[in-house]
Amino acid sequence: MGKILEINGPLVRMELPGVTLGEQVRVGALGLVGEVIARDGDTALAQLYEDSTGLAPGEQVEGLGHPLSVELGPGLLGGIFDGVQRPLEEIWRITGDRIARGVHVPALSRDRKWTFTPIQEHQSGRLLNAGDVLGTVQETASIEHRILVPPDVSGVLLELAPAGEYDVDATIARVRLHDGEIRKLSLSHRWPVRIPRPFKQRDHAVQPLITGQRILDTFYPLLKGGKAAIPGPFGAGKTMLQHQIARWCNAEIVIYVGCGERGNELxxxxxxxxxxxDPHTGRPLMERTLLVANTSNMPVVAREASVYVGLTIAEYFRDQGYDVVMVADSTSRWAEALREVAGRLGQMPVEEGYPAYLGSRLAAFYERAGRVETLAGTSGSVTLIGAVSPPGGDFSEPVTSHTKEIIQTFWALSKELADARHYPAVDWLESFSGYVGQAARWWADNVDPGWADARARALELLSESEELRRIVNLVGVDALSSEQRWSLEAAELIKEALLQQSATDEVDSYASPEKQYLLLAGLLGIYGQGMKLVQLGVPAQRLLELPVMHEARRWKTRYGAADMAGLRERTAGLTGDFARLELEYSPLTSRDQERGI
Amino acid sequence: MKNLEFRTASSVRGGLLVMANVPGIAAGTRVSLTDHAGRRRNGLVIRTSDAAVLVEVFEGTDDLDLERTWVRFLGEPFSLPVSRDILGRVFNGVGLPRDGRPPIVSGQRRDINGAALNPAARAYPREFIQTGLSAVDGMNSLTRGQKLPIFSGGGLPHNRVAAQIVRQARLLGESGSEFVVVFAAFGVSSQDARFFQESFEESGALERLVMFLNLADEPVIERLLTPRAALTAAEYLAFELDHHVLVVMTDMTAYAEALREVAVLRGDVPARKGYPGYLYSDLAELYERAGRIKNRPGSITLIPVLSMPSDDITHPIPDLTGYITEGQIVLSRELHAQGVYPPISVLPSLSRLMKDGIGGDFTREDHPRVASQLFASYAKALEVRGLAAIIGAEDLSEGDRRYLQFAEAFERRFVGQGEEEERDVYATLDLAWDLLSMLPLEVLTRVSEAELAKYHRQNRS
Structure with a gap:
């Protein structure tokens, strides 16, 4: 027990001998929780996860003996938790519409019983390793929760509970550790959020994460276990894009961390x-989703913690052998929370007020992504997608520039595109992906061998058109040759018919890899056919008047998932659309000449 | 403690007062000061230890005398007395009457800082509010419970636009759904404040209006409390008395500047342009108080007005605001100069909640796609206009010339309208089709073929 010495916003200086750095403390009559961030002799400095109004010097404090950790077990999925993993639905029932301070509710419900099925091979006397699967709980219809031996436990199994109904605290196994201690295991265990959960070794990421968004999957792919950033000024559609990813991606578990963002978005x-x-399983999407929410009006210190809480839960499901996607919206708010605390601690600011360790913290955060061989020997992955909110849309600011060096896939959002309502407003020139090679192998094996080539041609056309657009803006369209004019128009076609994708249109919202490729190939087909005619002397204007030019813009909304055969047929039969023009402009063949025409 | 007066001020500098030897004072406690002339001032404890207590004085610390300042710690945070009687009243920045009428007497006082709404308790805003302005209703619609700021600049008619929205805002097809208006002005001129007051008077809405005023010549630090007091009143009206509340706050730039002033005094590390790193969180604490709550009939719709310093939308104040609010209505100096009222620049404007509040269930089935088509066509038209400025309009193709005409008509007839003109959303959509019909059928790919058949004038005639 100790006492409060000084209160300065969320920072509390206290007399508390023997407390360790990072330890959780309970402060004052209100029982507010915080963590120790500095020690100096018998005094310690703690930051509180809740507003400190009403605390007074002299009130009691106590150390809780453990660092910030999360509770891991059945009952996580479908829930919404705050930045320190308090269940918000439960808190709503207890304290009403507004979050009261000093409320302590465990993350996992104690009232609920789960049907546990033990692994048959586990007999008493068997040696258990950390991370081994003890049994399973069918948590939702689509997700089987695998109950793991905690990463810091290994030893001889003394007893494993029979199949039956258990709550998360009930003992389901007893293990004799190597030092002779007997440890009881239950359906849940705790893990400190700032320590990455261990795994056997890193694996190479091999499979693309399919999001159903054409500009992402086809042009700037991300792999399962990869790391990506979505930077963009406000109003560029960051949140919309992340929601689309959370909805449609082919991960098995999705963790959405709303870090300092709007309440209504959650x-x-x-x-x-x-x-x-879920287009992949046909089950409600909520069954595989979990939300961590520290909205912008909730306390800043818990904001810093929220991304680690989400990440640790993500690693926990990875350790069960799942492919997990974690979306963090927005890492800038997390960095700002770091800055705010650093400022109060009087640490020397380096760039725009950020502390010197911003870059290393960001790198360590993203490094927790990856595809791994788990302790149990299966394969699982955490894919990390972080939104970045650069002030004024300036990508040279510290958070964006540091992030850009760390991640592999960069989906840059552009204000200009968003203003013209080109959604998703992913800038095809600014964005990049370091995973194209690996993704190409998957597309070749699973969709079409022509993918890599088609993708490259489309990108080339898009970048060429940018050059041409500059010329047009300087001297007008008449300065272009017919070929250039056609390239420009074909690029417009690709932008409208392929890159633009409506999140609100039922058919267009999700595009399967097959549909993505058929559209791409079809549009390139139009470009190729047209170019042939232009070289025969057909004016670009005549080509633009062809009905197929307008019709192709509706392909994406016309052909739904059930009608891929129709789209395949339509895009294969393009020559017909150009036949009349071709006939009109074809040079006379030798036979025609013989006949004297 | 509440009745004890201390005279232990040990130092004072620009708005901050340090009290020595007052142990056990709680953080965030409200403070009442009496200076040597007997005048009352208000303050707040922002840092506390047994040795020293730091007090922020809202009315400023000018001519305070260390030895002759008496300080009482009231043992509670800043709170606002609330009751039904606040309707029709005018208060100052800290919630005291400024209309010459007696103070509000009520057993219920509310902490003006509020408490964060549990995200699980929120209900998603979906009900379309018709403002009668085509540029808003047609393309950036407002929803009940939304926070939608007006980004403006000095000399632009943001006050007139805001007042028009307040006068005309109503729900479709629901009678008796009138809004209660909470108006908070901080750092604005008395002329601007009077303009709003008169505008509300004209619409006969005074008994549905509560005003909180801190004018340009009044204490700066008080501005930090004004929006909080106003939002506290709004929360009471919305979630206790079940009203639909429309909150207009102006000018957020003055608020942020006051915050910067205090931050500098406190010695906080500046982030961008001298604004403290917590400007984002601080603004969010205000804006996020808008919304709807499950199982409660009332709502708070928030329209903050802010003037962008040198019309710069990337300035920290509009920038951070845009990251928190659900869109923005941007006013354009160029349109204003051309005499277009309201000078709403539709392309940088945005309403994030629009997608869920329009369409067949709320307005008309073609609305989402018509809006999308208008955006696309107008963006294209502006591109053409840029081209015409270089190569001359006469060198444009026939198709491009039609876009030029479209842009002109769009700005004059669709965006532009009278200050007293209230267009219902159907008139707005019909007008949109009139304009879209200036363009050839083939380029209208964002609307469905069925809609083209039904609404395009070429098909109808």
């Missing part, structure tokens, strides 16, 4: 996901 996710079905 409400949107909470209200819309239960109504949507």
């Amino acid at each position: 409400t949107d996710v909470l209200e819309s996901l239960p109504k949507l079905t």
